[in-house]
Amino acid sequence: MDRLRSLLLPLSGLAAAALLWAAGTAWLAGVSPIAAAFSPLAALRAFEPLFGDSYIWTHIGVSLKRVAVGLAAALAVGVPLGILTGVSRRFASATGTLFQFLRMVSPLSWMPLAVMALGVGDAPVFFLLAFAALWPILLNTAAGVAQLDRNWLTLARSLSATRRETVLRVIVPGITAHILTGARLAIGIIWIILVPAEMLGVSAGLGYFILDTRDRLAYAELMAAILLIGFLGFLIDYGARRLHDRWLHQA
């Protein structure tokens, strides 16, 4: 019963939004006939050719690959930087202001620069995604280091651990939960940045597909693509949350 109710409320929220959407497009269709193409029913009907021709899978695949590369790059840079920020007070105060500054510049602002520096293609998209995802990972990693049990570090010192041993055997495992939290936030940000980042200089991906439908005047497909992006984002976040919870139960 509780289970049913916990499902019923979110579903009724979604249904209400769909009704509003239908009413809005129906009303607009009276003003300008083109609005009918934006209706929920048209969008649902557009799904069939979308998946039937299977070309949407290519776009989804390309986008997911970019998410993976961006996240991996952000982890590769953000975790070491976060650890450095956490262990070295000098590094933290030398970089703190700079990081806050860079963090507050929308990653998309770098797009023209990224295209000029890295050329058209995947590279600037990877860069933008990684750059956007860097900050939550870096900040969470540093917070994890700050919250480490001081006695663990004393223990490592009493064992004459080398710097490398202290980092690999105590600090990294000790902050894994924090890194996973950062990664989950990063995935959310990447997914949001992905679509606009794919609107420049690439010829595949969900962002590209949105512009493509606009240019083809395929408005029903456009609405279908928006629904698809929301649904995929929901799935990815759900998966990341489950992974995070699993590690916490194990540790």
Added chain:
Amino acid sequence: MNAPTPAAGLAASAPPAAAPDAVLEGAGLGFGYGVGDAVFRDVSLKVERREIVCLLGASGCGKSTLLRVLAGLESADAGAVRFLGQPLTSPHPRSALVFQQASLLPWLTVERNAAFGLDFTHQPRIAEAVRRARVASALAAVGLAGREKAWPAELSGGMAQRVALARALAREPELLFADEPFSALDAITRAEMQSLLVELVHRWHAAVLLVTHDIDEAILVADRILLMGGRPGGILAEWTVDIERPRSAAPEAVARLRLEILEALRRSSLR
């Protein structure tokens, strides 16, 4: 038991050359955190092989700080520490530490926690089989045989502290530094752990420097008690406890010593 020795007498005599049977020797030690006042000044003490020394004193008098200096975790502003006759600049591989909190690593099983650090670069090289045997016998000694695969989160406070003790024993230390290792445990568990500690360090032929603010714990465990106090801190008095073990069997002698120490503690806090 001896009459209290005034610390001034200890400090005034020139520090004796490291006797071969002293595990740890601190001479003329002074230390302060940063620009603040000195925490202690001119502290000299010695721990013999297989001896259990308790450092007793009121809260905040600098016991933990002195322990950290003696263990090589902080370097002294004045004086020198010698471990097995050698000047000590960083923690010695033949020493081990136990804290108030067990501080087990939650991502490692009990067994791996007990083995933690044995394979570190600066530790003596030992074969994998020897390592395993040491961990197994240390865990068996603290009564945790059969719990090797358990996770720290599944252990009670007392059991966790047993693992911490096993982690120290597995290193076969010459000297065990312990900073209020049982003060977070309930009274019954604490009493168990106190007798376990004495039994095990005797079996392992280790010496102990135990920091505590519990007079009863000191009397129950120690071969020698050092009273720390004053501002900046120093060793105010010293007692050799020659009451036969188990000491719970000699309540009068224990009570007499207890009164004597309590009196000295009271006088030290009035100064």
